[in-house]
Amino acid sequence: LKLQFLYFIGYTPHMAEVNPTDETKSMFELVNDELTKNLQAFMDNLPGLVSKFSLYLETTKTLNPKSRRGGRGALSPLLKRKSPCEVCEPRTPTNKPSVAITEDEELHAMAACGDMHIIEEEFFAKLEKMNEGVPKLPEDKLLMKNMHFLTCEAYELRIVLSGVCDWIEMQMPAIKSEDNRGVAVQEAVIRHLAHMRTAVQAINERQRSYTDKVAEYATKYYKTPEAGRQWAQAFFLWNHDFWDQLERDWRELRQIVTLAGRLLSLNMDRLTRPRTPTHSFNYM
Numbered sequence: 001l002k003l004q005f006l007y008f009i010g011y012t013p014h015m016a017e018v019n020p021t022d023e024t025k026s027m028f029e030l031v032n033d034e035l036t037k038n039l040q041a042f043m044d045n046l047p048g049l050v051s052k053f054s055l056y057l058e059t060t061k062t063l064n065p066k067s068r069r070g071g072r073g074a075l076s077p078l079l080k081r082k083s084p085c086e087v088c089e090p091r092t093p094t095n096k097p098s099v100a101i102t103e104d105e106e107l108h109a110m111a112a113c114g115d116m117h118i119i120e121e122e123f124f125a126k127l128e129k130m131n132e133g134v135p136k137l138p139e140d141k142l143l144m145k146n147m148h149f150l151t152c153e154a155y156e157l158r159i160v161l162s163g164v165c166d167w168i169e170m171q172m173p174a175i176k177s178e179d180n181r182g183v184a185v186q187e188a189v190i191r192h193l194a195h196m197r198t199a200v201q202a203i204n205e206r207q208r209s210y211t212d213k214v215a216e217y218a219t220k221y222y223k224t225p226e227a228g229r230q231w232a233q234a235f236f237l238w239n240h241d242f243w244d245q246l247e248r249d250w251r252e253l254r255q256i257v258t259l260a261g262r263l264l265s266l267n268m269d270r271l272t273r274p275r276t277p278t279h280s281f282n283y284m
Contacts, residue, residue: 035167046261053254064243140239147207154204161197165190182274196256203249
């Protein structure tokens, strides 16, 4: 009550002024410089990222067991599968694609895994040839290698997008009650990028979810040998279906980097200068 009375009569207590030290300001500048370099590297490498993800996508579409290599045409251009020769790029000293397909080695960058697709006849043939105990479930090492590349790319992209969001926050000006239209743009871009980052995080965790499911199938397969063939078939179909998931994930990664780059390009002026004399700005 005493404090309320003092405010009522117009008394204002003295508040100590708090300002960052020069060392703290230098730290702000150091972090901002690092985040700016991250953003610049992302924008500079954007064409290369889209090309690389497109090549991974076309590779996965070609290797997808459900791909249509004949018969009626695809319903959409997005579903069209290319032949290995169409996906392949010439390997020269100045052109070294991360993933390439040739006629001799279905997938050049994934050839280290040793095995190609396990088709259904080969899968069950391997099971029947192994008569000692319960046959070991054959693995689709090509799928595992592809998924390894996917999770590595998703991991790096998630870190980059987080850094871009942090950079935008570093550009935010002091809070005021007026002229916040530029700040609203900054906040909207952060929301879009955070949504993209969440999608990338889900892709980054794809390998773990796949491994957990495989472990579940393998456990049931070995524990119930009388139903071994049925569980082996379920495991085989799970691997085939997962190629569809890989195809969707590569397509989503490509779309995310494209949309993120376009969003940043359209709003870069307001992101760097949220308060300017002119109030005209682009907003996607």
